[in-house]
Amino acid sequence: MAQIGMVGLAVMGSNLARNIESKGYSVAVYDIDKDAEQRFMAAYGSGAFEAVQSLGELAQKLETPRMIVMMVRAGEPVDRLIEEILPYLAEGDILIDGGNSDFHDTRRRQKMLNEKKIRYIGMGVSGGEQGALHGPSLMPGGDRDAWEGVKHILTAIAAKAPDGTPCCAYLGPDGAGHLTKTVHNGIEYGEMQLICEAYQMMCDGMGMKQEDMAETFRTWNTGMLGGYLISITVDILKYRENGRYLLPQILDVAGQKGTGKWTVIEAASSGVPATITAEALFARFLSNKKEERKRAAQLFPAPELAAMPGAALIEEIRSALLASKIILYAQGCMILAEGAGTYGWEFDLRTALRLWRGGCIIRSGMLDGLIEAFGERKLRNPMLAPEFTKRLNEAVPSLRKIVAEGAARGIPLPAMSSALSFFDGYRSGKLSANLLQAQRDYFGAHGYALEDAPDTPRHTDWTGKGGKITSGTYNA
Numbered sequence: 360m361a362q363i364g365m366v367g368l369a370v371m372g373s374n375l376a377r378n379i380e381s382k383g384y385s386v387a388v389y390d391i392d393k394d395a396e397q398r399f400m401a402a403y404g405s406g407a408f409e410a411v412q413s414l415g416e417l418a419q420k421l422e423t424p425r426m427i428v429m430m431v432r433a434g435e436p437v438d439r440l441i442e443e444i445l446p447y448l449a450e451g452d453i454l455i456d457g458g459n460s461d462f463h464d465t466r467r468r469q470k471m472l473n474e475k476k477i478r479y480i481g482m483g484v485s486g487g488e489q490g491a492l493h494g495p496s497l498m499p500g501g502d503r504d505a506w507e508g509v510k511h512i513l514t515a516i517a518a519k520a521p522d523g524t525p526c527c528a529y530l531g532p533d534g535a536g537h538l539t540k541t542v543h544n545g546i547e548y549g550e551m552q553l554i555c556e557a558y559q560m561m562c563d564g565m566g567m568k569q570e571d572m573a574e575t576f577r578t579w580n581t582g583m584l585g586g587y588l589i590s591i592t593v594d595i596l597k598y599r600e601n602g603r604y605l606l607p608q609i610l611d612v613a614g615q616k617g618t619g620k621w622t623v624i625e626a627a628s629s630g631v632p633a634t635i636t637a638e639a640l641f642a643r644f645l646s647n648k649k650e651e652r653k654r655a656a657q658l659f660p661a662p663e664l665a666a667m668p669g670a671a672l673i674e675e676i677r678s679a680l681l682a683s684k685i686i687l688y689a690q691g692c693m694i695l696a697e698g699a700g701t702y703g704w705e706f707d708l709r710t711a712l713r714l715w716r717g718g719c720i721i722r723s724g725m726l727d728g729l730i731e732a733f734g735e736r737k738l739r740n741p742m743l744a745p746e747f748t749k750r751l752n753e754a755v756p757s758l759r760k761i762v763a764e765g766a767a768r769g770i771p772l773p774a775m776s777s778a779l780s781f782f783d784g785y786r787s788g789k790l791s792a793n794l795l796q797a798q799r800d801y802f803g804a805h806g807y808a809l810e811d812a813p814d815t816p817r818h819t820d821w822t823g824k825g826g827k828i829t830s831g832t833y834n835a
């Protein structure tokens with residue numbers, strides 16, 4: 360009998376199964392793609408693995424209560440798999456969805472499964488192929504007693520943070536784990552786009568050679584700015600195939616599998632201005648319009664300016680990246696905090712931040728500072744913590760300079776520009792929304808309030824021709 364089942368043996372499922380087995384557990388493995396299953400057994404079958412031919416056989420081969428991890432594509436395949444496996448499960452069995460599921464789906468599935476007395480965990484997994492094999496960051500949410508049943512396995516396979524604690528902890532009920540993973544990926548989108556913009560400034564703005572850019576990113580891989588994404592950027596910049604750098608040969612059309620989009624949808628639903636992830640997502644969409652972009656490039660030439668000189672400018676790009684990254688993480692924290700309130704979860708933001716210190720794609724030198732910032736006092740935004748306030752005041756002048764240089768040269772910097780706009784909006788005691796409210800009241804009788812009576816709605820007949828009926832003043 361096997362102690363745990365793994366369904367889906369592509370890159371994540373197969374490596375997680377190997378990780379679990381390496382910690383002394385026996386694993387029953389199953390994939391609908393029988394070639395994938397055979398390849399897995401041919402390579403690793405000498406270990407404590409047992410391949411099964413059907414979901415019914417999987418259920419028979421597992422110790423009870425059964426623990427089954429699903430590592431399949433998010434969306435309809437998860438629903439289909441649950442429907443197919445359900446007849447073979449018994450009361451108290453534990454199903455874990457380790458894919459990148461939309462947390463709304465996880466909430467729905469947990470409710471449905473709990474009614475059938477099946478325990479459910481929606482678990483974010485991050486770290487890609489290497490993380491899954493050697494230690495991922497695991498973000499479980501769902502049934503607490505299911506967590507109690509599986510935590511010995513999950514904490515054994517998880518990455519360890521620099522202080523030695525496992526990057527795996529229970530985050531809260533139903534969708535808490537998957538929302539945490541979604542926001543992780545939203546931050547991932549933002550940070551990747553910011554790094555790409557720094558690269559484009561160096562490459563197109565300064566005409567730097569690829570080996571010099573690699574060396575620059577290498578020196579940046581320290582402190583708050585340092586982290587996994589900077590380190591892989593160094594490797595990518597250095598990589599050659601047949602003597603030629605590979606990076607310039609790669610088609611500039613970005614893919615995406617949904618989590619960035621869901622982060623932006625959740626941010627919009629809960630009224631959080633997650634501007635950097637939104638711009639990073641839209642930048643991917645724009646990259647897809649390759650043919651149109653090529654045509655437009657003929658019609659709209661870039662401003663002709665000499666390449667930007669100087670080592671000092673590289674330091675400005677570094678600072679601009681740091682300022683943007685602080686704002687990006689602050690926006691991510693805002694989404695999580697808002698989500699926890701909306702869905703009524705007992706959710707400690709610091710637990711999520713601790714899980715991101717090892718194993719995951721956004722592990723970086725910024726996390727300890729964020730955990731400390733939220734520990735000190737009930738902060739809504741880490742930008743208001745003294746350490747981050749100081750860093751931002753030091754680095755934002757560089758962000759202004761780089762955004763201006765990019766604009767003058769026609770280099771698109773959507774994530775950095777939106778970081779700066781957010782920053783300036785956030786630090787403005789007075790915005791132009793007074794005019795906006797007046798416009799809404801003018802054309803739709805939506806009402807507005809005065810500075811000295813913010814809770815008293817009023818309406819003005821701006822043209823002298825309006826009626827006496829006003830619109831409701833609710834916010835959607």
Ligand SMILES: NC(=O)C1=CN([C@@H]2O[C@H](COP(=O)(O)OP(=O)(O)OC[C@H]3O[C@@H](n4cnc5c(N)ncnc54)[C@H](OP(=O)(O)O)[C@@H]3O)[C@@H](O)[C@H]2O)C=CC1
Nearest residue numbers: 367369370371372390391392430431432433440458459487
């Ligand atoms: N790749 C990554 O870096 C990361 C991926 N994830 C998430 O993990 C999940 C798995 O990703 P990944 O490993 O990349 O794999 P894929 O999503 O590419 O493939 C999943 C595997 O599961 C199989 N499968 C699909 N439906 C079933 C089913 N009903 N029963 C059994 N097997 C099934 C697929 O077979 P077939 O191909 O025939 O459909 C395939 O072999 C996804 O949700 C992904 O978003 C999370 C973190 C990182």
Ligand SMILES: O=C(CO)[C@H](O)[C@H](O)COP(=O)(O)O
Nearest residue numbers: 459485614615616617618720
């Ligand atoms: O979850 C992941 C990393 O954390 C996966 O690699 C995911 O596929 C990345 O998102 P996208 O494919 O949309 O870039």
